[in-house]
Every structure is written in structure tokens, then in C-alpha cells.
Amino acid sequence: MALVESARSATQRARATTVLLGPAFVAAIAYVDPGNVASNISAGAQFGYLLVWVIVMANVMAGLVQFLSAKLGLVTGLSLPEAVREKATRPVRLAYWGQAETVAMATDLAEVVGGAIALNLLFGLPLLVGGVITGAVSMALLLVQDRRGQRPFERVITGLLAIVAIGFLASVVISPPSVADTVGGLLPRFQGAESVLLAAAMIGATVMPHAVYLHSGLARDRHGHPQPGPPRVRLLRMTKVDVGLAMILAGTVNLAMLLMAANTLRGREVTTIEDAHAAVGDALGPVAALLLAIGLLASGLASTSVGAYAGAMIMQGLLRKRIPLLWRRLVTLFPAIVILAAGIDPTRALIVSQVALSFGIPFALIPLVRFTSDRTLMGDDTNHRVTTMLAWLVAAIISMLNIALIYLTVTGS
Template structure:
């Protein structure tokens, strides 16, 4: 069979890459030899769910519910826009992995020097740590709300989540995907149930999906920036470019590669639509139940209490709603633990080519995230407002790291030299990618300035 230019490119990249990304699961999931759309979609579905988790993690919850409580349905359009940007970026990330056989960390390291590679690794690790802080805090508070554990115990218990992941990896990557999808379904069902009880104003809700100039007012813009900043996560770009390579297909046949890109995109867009729905449900709950009470909803505990307080949530308030909220919070934390730990592995191997035992790498990744939360918890005696401030501060690292992830992603996937003529971004896709990169960079730096000015 005659090999194309792109095929030769693939070989060249594999020699750069210092081994496949996430070697133990790379090329491990078989694909049916069939042209049936639904069979292929089912076989390729899974990586998108692990990516979608990052778009509905505990870090989004207070922002989305708070946005609804403060401004009603106005910011629904911001969630829609954030989700569309996410779909574009995740499509590029999956395509980079499938076409070049490298994840984003490996591709970046292949085109930078050793010193710059180490700097980028440190910044990316800080971003993963910042993301993980939200999961640790969310998980610890959920354990306290459900079982009455002191926060210090809850934070310590989250370290053992890593052991759960080690067991799951032995079962195979498909099992991990199934568990993540199950937890996402639990979260979605909880919030659909709560929204149905809340009886939202459907016409106002649909109207909120259309952008309105009121979003540009100072307070609304600040909240909108918070939603965008909490939605588009840099670590997801590294993760998706790696786990998109878990499927088995003929990597030297461009038609098979094109098929993998096509179905990875379907998978990603379907799962991100589910994340969009969850974020909309959160904002709808905020608007339908808590409009006018935004000053009472600063922490996870205050949200938990408000769902059971008839003076705030009205006639639908009940302890059942509060418990379901805590269950969904715990499910979200568990999901994000799985993806955060995998991403830590991807960036460590990709940027600094460090290969240490799987269990050690995962324990180190988790400990790095737990230490700052433990310090704040002990120092402030388990004060939730202090933990909430830590959570807000952690978003600053995400804001700094996002352009560092987006710029190389858009550049590499738009390059004919790297992707080949068939798989490089079309002009309009590349243009949209650069517009989103510039827009999000400006918005994120604006968010940093506002966050820092609020501290002083």
C-alpha cells in the first residue's frame, strides 16, 4: 500500500514522542470492523465523558448557581458560548492525538527546548493542582454534609481516591469510562429532578440563551468571566489529546485515521452537550429557587442548607433535595479525581519525560493537590469561607495556564507540516480557534485583575 506524506509524518512523530502517551491504555480498546454509524459511535464513545467531567466539576457549581441567583436567566447565553468554544478546542485536541500519535504535552515538548519544557510543565502542573483543589474541597465538604466527617478527615480521605483509580486501571479503560458515565448520569438526574420541582420560567429560560447587552454591565460581566473561566479548562486539552489514542485502528491508513477523528468528535460533542445541560440546570436552579438570595450562597454548605430552607427555596425546599445535592457533589468530585490524576501523568511524561511507577506518580499528583487544602483547613480550623477563597484563588492559575495550552494547540493543528494537508485545520476553523484564544486570554487576564483587586 502506498503511504501518503501524512503517514510518513506519523512515523516521525512517534520517534519524537519517547513512547506512547498513557502507555498502559494506549491502543487498548478494540473497534468493530463495520461501517455502521451507531456501532462505531458506541465503540468510540467514552473519552469525551472523561473530558466533559472537567466542564461540570465542583469549581463550576457555585459560579453557575450564583450567576442564576444574582442575574436570573441572563447568563445562559454565556454558558452556551463557553460550551461551543469548548467543543472547538476539544475537537482540535482529539485530532492532534489521533493524527500525530502524540498528546499536547509531547507535541509541545518536541517543539521547545528542555528549559522551556520544564517551565511549561511547572505551569501546567500548577493548573492541574488548581483544578484538583476544587475537587478535594468539593469531595471533603460532600463527605461532611452526608456523613458528618470533620473537614480535615474528609480532605485526608480524598487522598485514597487514588487507590480507587489504581484498581480501576486494572479492570481496563472501558470500565473507567463506564463508571464516569454512570456518575455523570447521577449528577444530571439529580439536577433534572431539582429543576422539575423548581418549576422554572421556561420562556425566560429560552430567552436567556440569546446574548443580551446587559451582560456587558460591570457586575454581570464579572460573573460571566467567572463562568467562562471555570468552564474552559486547560488540563482537558492535554487529557483529550492522550485518551483519544486509546482506540485500536490502522494508524498508517489515513481513511482509518479520518474515521477515528470523526467519531472522536461526535463523542466529544455529545458529552460536552451533556455538560452544557448540567451547567444550565445549575444556573436554572439558582434562578428559579434562589433569585434575590445570592448573598447567602457563597459556599457549598450554604447551597446545601438553602435547598432545605423554605424561606429561601420556597415550597419545594426539603432535606431530600439537600442530600441529593451532596450526593451529586460527591459524584462530581470522584469523577474529577479520575481525570485529574490521569492528566497529571500525561503532562509529567510529556513535558519532562519522567517515567516513575504508575502508583507513585498518581500518589504524588494527588498529594501535591491535597497539601494546600490541608494547610488552609488546619490553619483556619475548617472554616469553609477560607476554603472557598482558596478555591477562587486556584482559578487564577487556570487563567494563566489556559493561553499556554491553547496557543500551541491551535498552532499545531493548523500546521500542514505537523498535521499533513488532509488533517490540518480548515481556514475558518483555525480563524475561529485564534479568535477564541485571544478572546479567552483577554477575559482571563481581566478575571485575574478583578480577583486580585478584590483581595486588596
């Protein structure tokens, strides 16, 4: 009898723990969006295992950043945009909102274009039609959150995340990459301006600004604003678990994308996602190619809805303005539709959009680190000095990478 009671108690504790998980997995969909697909596959096809270290570094940095974002929301009861609004003057708020809105549009560009490419690969639909369908489906996903609440939305997004993982891990399972070459890729180095461009795109696609803004609000809205004490301590501990699991999953999928390209596409003429899809089909068979396209579609559908959700949270937090969901969706969808209608190379547009995101990261990271290091705001949950140093190092690395990117691109080195 005691054994049964013990097992029942353990099950109840496990269920209670599982209930606390979720917000980080919604934020994590941003780390496996079509921009990641384009950047990682391009990096693997062009440079083999050279940039494995970028994937690992970016996901470690993302884990730290996402925890700090969630902690800000739980401890202060404010989302990051709301905290910026409280500290900034009106002109600064407007300027800050302008750059954040630009980042949101760049995010949506990658995700809608990725969904359009996937629908073209799966069903032969024109890219413009696929972009419109992707936007419409993302609206339906947003309505789930708007009408049913956050938890059903989390379940839908987590399910799509699982589909993404299966789609991209399949190729690595079918044709395992070289372990020695993978380990060799952990040594940080570049090979010219194009490798720096791709590294910046990979980081921009991983440490995504809108996910940083969003996670603070997701954690706050899901768990509330607990007062100091054991409940908050337990919640922050479980938030670390939530972020850790989500980042491990996202990092594994990102690494799988690059390793698949390095192992299967290296030396082939691969300049677009369509080329990669065809090459995977030739090398690994139609099932692997089909799973890749399905993973790309799930990535586009989930990430564009999460991106639009983040855009609404940013606007409401900074400007205290809410606009109807349909109009909010159309604002960020418009640039992607224009790109598709203009016939611009969608894969290149994806990569450039990720570079644009990389430039937006410091605007999210700098206030996040400042706020979570402020004892008057965070109290006993202020960052440890080592945590603050690591967070500033993350911001510095990204900023220096962008400076190097500009120099190498301008000089053609």
C-alpha cells in the first residue's frame, strides 16, 4: 500500500511539474523557423562542418537570454516592452518601437516565405499563393490563442515543434554525419566574408529579438507574478528546466540541419532550399525529402503565428495600443507578400532577413541585461555578477560579429 501511495505521489509531482512547462517551447519555435533552415543549410552546403561552433554557441547564448527574459516577467510582472516603456521617454519609446516593428516584419518575412516554399515543394503551389495560405493559417493559430487562451496555443505550437524536429532529424538518422568532422567544427573560425555573413544569419535566426520580447510576457501571463518566497524560487527553478529542455530540442534540430547539409549537400550545386530539397531526395530518397518539406511547412506555420503574437505584445507594451488581430497580422504579412510577388530569390531573402534580425538583437539584449541586473527592480532575484558578465559578453559577441560582417562585406575580404 505504501508503495502504491509513493508511486501515486510521484506521479502527481511529475504532473505538477509538467504543468509548469510550456512558455519556453513557444519561444523556441522562433529558433527553428525557416530562417534557420536557409541559414543552416547554406552554411553546411558551402562550408561543411566549419560553422558547427556557431550553432552550439548561439543556442547556449539563447538559453541564457531566454531565462533572463522569463525571469524579468515573473519577478516584475512586466514584459520586456512594458519595462522599456516604464523607463523611457516618449520619443525613445517611439524610436524603439520603430526598430522593434522592423524586426517583427523581418521575422515574418522569413517565416511566410519559408511556408510558401514548403507548400510549393509539397503541392506545387505558386509562392505567392503559398504565402497567402501561410498567412491565413497563422491567423487561425492566433485565433486559438485569442479565444481559447495560452495553454491550448502552447499545445498546438509544441505539436508543430515536434513535427519540425522529426522532419529535420530524419535525414541525419538516415545518413549519420562524421563524428570526427562534427567535433572538428567546434573550433571557432571563419573562411572569408561569406562565412561571417552566414554566421551572423545563424545567430540572428537563433537569438531572435522577438522571442526575447515575447518570453517575458509568456512567462508572466502563464504563471502570474508570484511574491518573493518558496513559490517564486520553485517557479524560477522550473523555468530553467523549461528553457533548458526547449533549447536542447531547438539546438539539436538546428545542428541536424547543418550536419545534414554538410554530409549530404557538400560539393553539390545548392543555392536555394528547393535545391537542397531536390539534393536530399537524390541522396537519401523521397521519404527524407518529404519529411524535410513537412518540417519546413510546420516551421513556417508555427513561427509566423508566434512572430505575430510577439509583434502584438511589443506594440501593446511599448505604446499601450491594441489593434484588431486581423490588422496586426496584415501589417507584418505585407512585406513578405511583396517579396514573393516581386519574384525575389526567396532563399536569399530568408538569409538577409536573418542578418537584419541579428542587428536588432542588441536592442533587446541591452535593456534585458540592465533590468535583470537592477536590484531596485529585481530585489533578491537580481542577476548574479557572473550571470551579468556572461550576458554582457553575449551582447558584445553579437555586436562585434555584426561590425566584422559590415567590414568584410564592404571590403570584399
